[in-house]
Amino acid sequence: MREIQKNEMMHRPIVDERVLQFMRTGQKPLTGYMREIQKEAQEEEIPVIPEETVVFLRFLFSQIQIREVLEIGAAIGFSSALMDQLMHQEGHVTTIDRFDYMIKKAKKNYEKYQLTDRITLLEGQAVDILPTLPSAHYDFLFMDSAKAKYIEFLPQCLRLVKTGGCIMIDDIFQGGTVFDPEETIRRGTRKIHRRLKELLEVVNEVEGLTSCVLPLGDGVMLITKEKDQVILPELRD
Ligand SMILES: C[S@@+](CC[C@H](N)C(=O)[O-])C[C@H]1O[C@@H](n2cnc3c(N)ncnc32)[C@H](O)[C@@H]1O
Numbered sequence: 001m002r003e004i005q006k007n008e009m010m011h012r013p014i015v016d017e018r019v020l021q022f023m024r025t026g027q028k029p030l031t032g033y034m035r036e037i038q039k040e041a042q043e044e045e046i047p048v049i050p051e052e053t054v055v056f057l058r059f060l061f062s063q064i065q066i067r068e069v070l071e072i073g074a075a076i077g078f079s080s081a082l083m084d085q086l087m088h089q090e091g092h093v094t095t096i097d098r099f100d101y102m103i104k105k106a107k108k109n110y111e112k113y114q115l116t117d118r119i120t121l122l123e124g125q126a127v128d129i130l131p132t133l134p135s136a137h138y139d140f141l142f143m144d145s146a147k148a149k150y151i152e153f154l155p156q157c158l159r160l161v162k163t164g165g166c167i168m169i170d171d172i173f174q175g176g177t178v179f180d181p182e183e184t185i186r187r188g189t190r191k192i193h194r195r196l197k198e199l200l201e202v203v204n205e206v207e208g209l210t211s212c213v214l215p216l217g218d219g220v221m222l223i224t225k226e227k228d229q230v231i232l233p234e235l236r237d
Contacts, residue, residue, distance in 0.1 A: 014218060014219060015215050028055070030082075034078075037077065038078060041078050046076055047075070048079060053217050053220065056214070057086060061083070062086070066091060068092055069087065069094070069138065069139070070094050070096075070133065070142070071093065071096065071142040072095075072143045073095075073142075073144035074095040074096065075097065076102060076109060077105070079144065080093045080121075081109065083140070091118075092118060092120070095122070096121075096124070106121055126149070126153060130156035133160055135159050135160065136161070137160060138162065140165065140166050141157050141160060143169045147172075148191050148192045148195040148196075149195075154199070155232055166222060169199070170220050172196055172199065172200065173219035174189070178193055178197055194237070207227070207230070209225065
């Protein structure tokens with residue numbers, strides 16, 4: 001097994017270290033341009049999906065027909081390039097980012113690896129861009145941006161994804177501290193905790209959604225939209 005590199009390590013692993021070691025280094029590694037983009041992210045310590053999530057996506061995309069992907073949070077274009085590589089030849093990935101530094105790097109990667117026809121990068125705040133996108137258009141929607149915003153983006157995401165489509169949300173556990181009492185959480189991160197907890201509860205309670213959580217990276221949630229109309233409760237605060 002390859003040794004886990006320092007910047008590949010999670011600060012707060014949510015699974016046993018030996019399991020993590022296997023998930024990160026004992027499964028089929030990336031090759032070619034995907035390995036190049038992954039190396040760039042590791043060298044610059046840019047947070048992109050970890051190896052175990054790459055492996056999971058590779059498996060998932062081999063099992064279900066995905067043609068239209070929407071991502072919130074492009075960073076340097078790693079996960080968008082991966083999803084493009086894994087999906088149908090006629091498919092398309094649309095991704096969103098608001099940070100100029102990341103946008104420049106993502107564009108450079110899409111150009112370098114001839115992905116500009118296959119991946120569209122929308123620049124700006126997701127809250128402004130999501131309402132402009134077509135309803136029931138996407139087979140797979142990947143939320144990988146500011147964690148406190150996930151619950152706020154959920155109504156738009158449910159509008160955008162097709163019935164039968166899937167929403168995947170990254171980094172939902174805060175190293176497990178999302179389950180700790182609020183008074184033990186640092187004040188600056190309490191809102192993130194509250195919002196993530198609310199997300200976990202709402203998704204489980206609402207009619208018309210099937211979901212599961214998986215211990216990949218800092219935890220992912222997968223949601224299937226089972227009905228055309230899903231009614232969500234008002235945000236708590
Ligand atoms: C964890 S990184 C994404 C990593 C990427 N999905 C990957 O694995 O290759 C999160 C990105 O989301 C972007 N982001 C965060 N909040 C956002 C928002 N509200 N609107 C648009 N982009 C946002 C950040 O600029 C950052 O580049």
